[in-house]
Amino acid sequence: MSKVVLEAKNLTKKFGDFTAVDSISFAVQAGEVFGVVGPNGAGKTTTIKMFTTLLPPSIGKALIAGFDVVKQASKVRRIIGYVPQLLSADGSLSGYENLLVFAKLYDIPAKEREKRISDSLHFMGLADSADKLVRSYSGGMIRRLEIAQAVIHRPRILFLDEPTVGLDPVARETVWKYVGVLAGDGTTVVMTTHYMEEAEAMCDRVAILNHGKIAALGSPSELKTSIGDDDANLNKVFEFYAGNKLESVENGESFKDVSRTRRTARRLG
Amino acid sequence: MERVSKMSQEQGVLHAGLDNLAAGPQASVIGRIINFINKTMVITELEVRKLRHDPTELLTRAAQPALWMLVFGEVFTRVRAIPTGNLSYIDFMAPGILAQSVLFVAIFYGIGIIWERDLGIIHKFLASPTPRSALVLGKALSAGVRALSQAVIIYLLALLLNVKLSWAPLSLLGIAVAVILGAALFSTFSLIVACIVKTRERFMGIGQVLTMPLFFASNAIYPISIMPDWLKVVAHINPLTYEVDALRAMMLVGGTSVYGIPFDFAALVFSSVILVIIGAKLYPTVAR
Numbered sequence: 001m002s003k004v005v006l007e008a009k010n011l012t013k014k015f016g017d018f019t020a021v022d023s024i025s026f027a028v029q030a031g032e033v034f035g036v037v038g039p040n041g042a043g044k045t046t047t048i049k050m051f052t053t054l055l056p057p058s059i060g061k062a063l064i065a066g067f068d069v070v071k072q073a074s075k076v077r078r079i080i081g082y083v084p085q086l087l088s089a090d091g092s093l094s095g096y097e098n099l100l101v102f103a104k105l106y107d108i109p110a111k112e113r114e115k116r117i118s119d120s121l122h123f124m125g126l127a128d129s130a131d132k133l134v135r136s137y138s139g140g141m142i143r144r145l146e147i148a149q150a151v152i153h154r155p156r157i158l159f160l161d162e163p164t165v166g167l168d169p170v171a172r173e174t175v176w177k178y179v180g181v182l183a184g185d186g187t188t189v190v191m192t193t194h195y196m197e198e199a200e201a202m203c204d205r206v207a208i209l210n211h212g213k214i215a216a217l218g219s220p221s222e223l224k225t226s227i228g229d230d231d232a233n234l235n236k237v238f239e240f241y242a243g244n245k246l247e248s249v250e251n252g253e254s255f256k257d258v259s260r261t262r263r264t265a266r267r268l269g
Numbered sequence: 270m271e272r273v274s275k276m277s278q279e280q281g282v283l284h285a286g287l288d289n290l291a292a293g294p295q296a297s298v299i300g301r302i303i304n305f306i307n308k309t310m311v312i313t314e315l316e317v318r319k320l321r322h323d324p325t326e327l328l329t330r331a332a333q334p335a336l337w338m339l340v341f342g343e344v345f346t347r348v349r350a351i352p353t354g355n356l357s358y359i360d361f362m363a364p365g366i367l368a369q370s371v372l373f374v375a376i377f378y379g380i381g382i383i384w385e386r387d388l389g390i391i392h393k394f395l396a397s398p399t400p401r402s403a404l405v406l407g408k409a410l411s412a413g414v415r416a417l418s419q420a421v422i423i424y425l426l427a428l429l430l431n432v433k434l435s436w437a438p439l440s441l442l443g444i445a446v447a448v449i450l451g452a453a454l455f456s457t458f459s460l461i462v463a464c465i466v467k468t469r470e471r472f473m474g475i476g477q478v479l480t481m482p483l484f485f486a487s488n489a490i491y492p493i494s495i496m497p498d499w500l501k502v503v504a505h506i507n508p509l510t511y512e513v514d515a516l517r518a519m520m521l522v523g524g525t526s527v528y529g530i531p532f533d534f535a536a537l538v539f540s541s542v543i544l545v546i547i548g549a550k551l552y553p554t555v556a557r
Contacts, residue, residue: 049392049556049557052392052396053395053396054392054395054396054553054556054557055556055557074398077396077397077398078398080396082392082393082396083393084389084392084393085389086387086388086389086392087388087389087390088388088389088390088392088393089390090315090319090390092319092322092323093315093318093319093322094322097315097318101311101314101315102393102397104307104308104311105308105311105394105397105398105399106397106398133322146393149393150393
């Protein structure tokens with residue numbers, strides 16, 4: 001028995017004349033790791049922001065566990081966790097304090113709080129640095145702390161927006177490992193990425209987003225089969241469906257995207 | 270990477286109680302109010318913890334009011350150009366400088382908001398079930414905590430300069446409340462400006478432009494009675510005027526209020542509430 005926990009129905013977001021997300025529809029099953037892939041500017045972050053209640057859709061609906069993200073935003077917020085693309089841990093607080101604040105905001109009972117925080121710190125391998133200011137953390141440690149923050153209330157759905165951008169390969173694999181464990185425990189994970197190997201390594205199903213539209217959707221192996229080449233990597237699949245390579249993003253990538261990615265990368269560096 | 274898909278496993282258990290979880294603690298009106306107060310305190314606590322990690326900011330902020338009191342205050346006390354009734358000029362001015370430093374602490378608060386927006390910190394708070402008004406008021410009250418530390422420094426300066434300070438406990442309590450209210454008010458105003466302009470450069474420009482009229486079109490360093498009529502109107506709309514009026518009445522031996530202390534507090538509370546409501550509406554737009 002599977003159950004839909006997240007659904008987009010003709011979901012559309014326009015900024016003035018520009019349509020960032022163009023009438024997309026898909027459903028994610030409970031327990032899935034679902035990837036939204038595409039180049040910068042394809043509409044990935046805009047999609048995530050709509051599901052995390054940060055951005056109201058222009059047309060269409062986004063539902064989380066049947067709750068509408070606009071009309072029932074506060075219910076949605078209780079059952080989701082969110083790691084933004086940008087750096088979201090507070091550098092002027094310790095790792096412990098970053099978790100404490102969110103434990104309190106998510107109403108974790110006082111008697112459970114300390115144990116929950118210390119479990120999280122141990123699970124993410126941050127126990128030794130718990131009392132150090134986060135600004136002294138490495139990029140990989142910050143990402144792990146951010147994931148710990150986002151799951152402190154045991155959300156049903158975890159949104160990760162470009163979770164490994166700017167990380168070195170070792171830190172990236174560590175993030176994959178932790179997300180894999182969370183998913184194994186039954187958390188539904190929705191992640192965006194523009195690294196195809198990341199999507200292949202982690203996702204049960206992948207939606208390829210290009211210019212705000214879903215170009216293809218399926219498991220990595222289904223997508224490969226669908227282009228008639230079982231040995232293809234997802235880059236090839238992307239090329240097939242989107243008509244351009246992931247690396248050549250001159251159509252979609254704005255100055256804002258570039259500066260964001262670089263800034264995040266520099267801070268995490 | 271090896272990962273076991275558990276799509277079919279225990280889904281019933283996973284979703285049992287989802288409605289319960291999503292409902293949260295704020296079912297009744299009283300529950301919502303308690304939740305609002307709790308969450309406001311969490312946000313304030315967060316900011317106070319940051320201050321505790323790096324308190325140097327508080328000391329560097331003391332330089333400006335010190336210069337005003339020592340240079341401007343000492344000179345104008347000699348000049349006797351400004352009619353200050355039964356008070357000496359330095360006495361008259363001390364509450365004005367306290368209000369000024371509260372204003373300065375608060376008015377650039379928006380910079381921090383823009384900084385947190387650029388980092389992505391705000392996004393995570395907005396995706397949490399925290400009431401938006403609690404996010405705004407929590408920040409505002411933390412500006413109050415910063416402002417209180419300024420008040421201590423200004424009391425020390427005033428002591429050095431022989432200002433006739435009142436030490437009545439009720440007056441001190443009143444001063445603390447007025448300082449926190451003033452800081453909350455102007456920091457929320459600053460947050461609203463930040464939500465509208467969204468970039469640091471534009472904010473700095475506007476911040477400078479706002480600070481001068483707020484300070485000079487008030488009774489902080491001279492009485493409103495010497496102003497031209499059109500400026501009197503501006504000064505009476507300016508909440509800083511009521512802040513100064515309350516501080517002047519409570520801080521000094523022989524200090525009097527022009528508008529009445531209850532009216533001053535009512536004006537400060539009323540403006541703060543309006544600004545927090547507007548701020549809570551605008552705050553989510555910074556993450557868009």
